[in-house]
Amino acid sequence: MTEIESQDPPTFESEHTKPAGKPGLFNGSTRHGLLGDLSLRHPWDIPLFAVGVLITCLLFVAWVGAVVFIIYMAATGKWSSIQPAFEGESADGGLSNPYSPISIGIQLFVAFMLIPWVLWIARALMYAQLRASGVRMSPTQFPEGYRMVAEAAEQFGMRRVPDAYVLSGNGMINAFAAGHGYRRFVCVYSDLFEVGGKVRDPEALRFVIAHEVGHHAAGHTSYFRLLFSNFMMRIPILGKALSRAQEYTADNYGYAHVPEGAPGTMALLSGGKYLNAHVNVHELADRAATEKGLWIHLVNLSVTHPVITWRAHALRDRSKPGRMWLRPKNRIFEPYLPAGSTFSGKYPTPEEALALLDRARAEGHVIGEEQFGRFPFGQSYPEPQQMRPLQVRQPSAEAANPLVSRKPGAH
Numbered sequence: 001m002t003e004i005e006s007q008d009p010p011t012f013e014s015e016h017t018k019p020a021g022k023p024g025l026f027n028g029s030t031r032h033g034l035l036g037d038l039s040l041r042h043p044w045d046i047p048l049f050a051v052g053v054l055i056t057c058l059l060f061v062a063w064v065g066a067v068v069f070i071i072y073m074a075a076t077g078k079w080s081s082i083q084p085a086f087e088g089e090s091a092d093g094g095l096s097n098p099y100s101p102i103s104i105g106i107q108l109f110v111a112f113m114l115i116p117w118v119l120w121i122a123r124a125l126m127y128a129q130l131r132a133s134g135v136r137m138s139p140t141q142f143p144e145g146y147r148m149v150a151e152a153a154e155q156f157g158m159r160r161v162p163d164a165y166v167l168s169g170n171g172m173i174n175a176f177a178a179g180h181g182y183r184r185f186v187c188v189y190s191d192l193f194e195v196g197g198k199v200r201d202p203e204a205l206r207f208v209i210a211h212e213v214g215h216h217a218a219g220h221t222s223y224f225r226l227l228f229s230n231f232m233m234r235i236p237i238l239g240k241a242l243s244r245a246q247e248y249t250a251d252n253y254g255y256a257h258v259p260e261g262a263p264g265t266m267a268l269l270s271g272g273k274y275l276n277a278h279v280n281v282h283e284l285a286d287r288a289a290t291e292k293g294l295w296i297h298l299v300n301l302s303v304t305h306p307v308i309t310w311r312a313h314a315l316r317d318r319s320k321p322g323r324m325w326l327r328p329k330n331r332i333f334e335p336y337l338p339a340g341s342t343f344s345g346k347y348p349t350p351e352e353a354l355a356l357l358d359r360a361r362a363e364g365h366v367i368g369e370e371q372f373g374r375f376p377f378g379q380s381y382p383e384p385q386q387m388r389p390l391q392v393r394q395p396s397a398e399a400a401n402p403l404v405s406r407k408p409g410a411h
Helices: 045-075 079-087 101-133 143-155 190-196 202-217 223-229 238-257 259-278 281-290 294-301 308-316 350-362 384-391
Strands: 163-167 175-180 183-189
Touching: 045 101, 045 223, 045 238, 101 163, 101 175, 101 183, 101 223, 143 163, 143 190, 143 202, 143 238, 163 190, 175 202, 183 190, 183 202, 190 202, 190 259, 202 238, 202 259, 238 259, 238 294, 238 308, 259 281, 259 308, 259 384, 281 308
Parallel strands: 163 183
Antiparallel strands: 175 183
């Protein structure tokens, strides 16, 4: 069986030479300064954020210009000459007409002034909701999870360990990172958190937690970063692209902390907490190269997180950053089935599909155990060491020209 060579993640010193100090306004969460650790940042992360800053500054300049224009016209007595054009011809013109240009202008003026406060209040309420309803990780409550948070924070140079909470997921697998003021926190949904037990896949949970702490270390949860990227996030394509770049950056942090957790995380996010053991991550990653076409790229452009096939491919091939715009073109194995982008004439007939099933089993690419849920209720759990070989086993014959670089790297 062909195995992917282990790639050494970037090394970190356990003892930081700089003192912890107090958090500051601009990414004061870490000792790495305003830009964070550039070796772990996706190449599109900072440029897209710079575009967001530029857009915000241009809107601010336009807002200031409008205010200065109104004040000047009113002070010089020239407002009366253009007032009819601004107020319209409605009988309820001026301020009494909410749809007149001057009324809309005043509303936009007030809204622009309120945005920083609305963002501040929203972050405060989110943090308060977790403090009121979540289960807080601590040295005495879920200490294993809290240790994962503390170890990731130490490795990434965080000045303070983020708060960490477990929240009922009601079947949803998710986690997120946010902050309020200088405080930072991560939240892990219970359905994802329970995967971290020793009999399940603790390395996958460790990767997820490192991913979320990585958002803090990269400055993604900074108040000012959110404030300056707020308008850009509402622009089609560009806003989603910035979000995807940030997710790739956080994945780099996760990989740097626990590279062995990457396959388990991709299997968990794609197959769920019961079928994750049987998701073949190689086959999942190879489909990033074989699934092609316009519609695949439009789907990628419309989402805030990299599509799971591209994300799995980026975590397997560490020689290049995760793809933002165009699909990767390198794969390792020959698939048994044609890609979804091919014409239906190439799809197997029922007889051919049954023959492919027999062939795959005969070639040793199928595990003979039950695949519909590895962890049913009431059943004994297997050792986690048995899970990873299932996830990274050879799914089919190797391609003639795999074209997959296995050089170590942060991206």
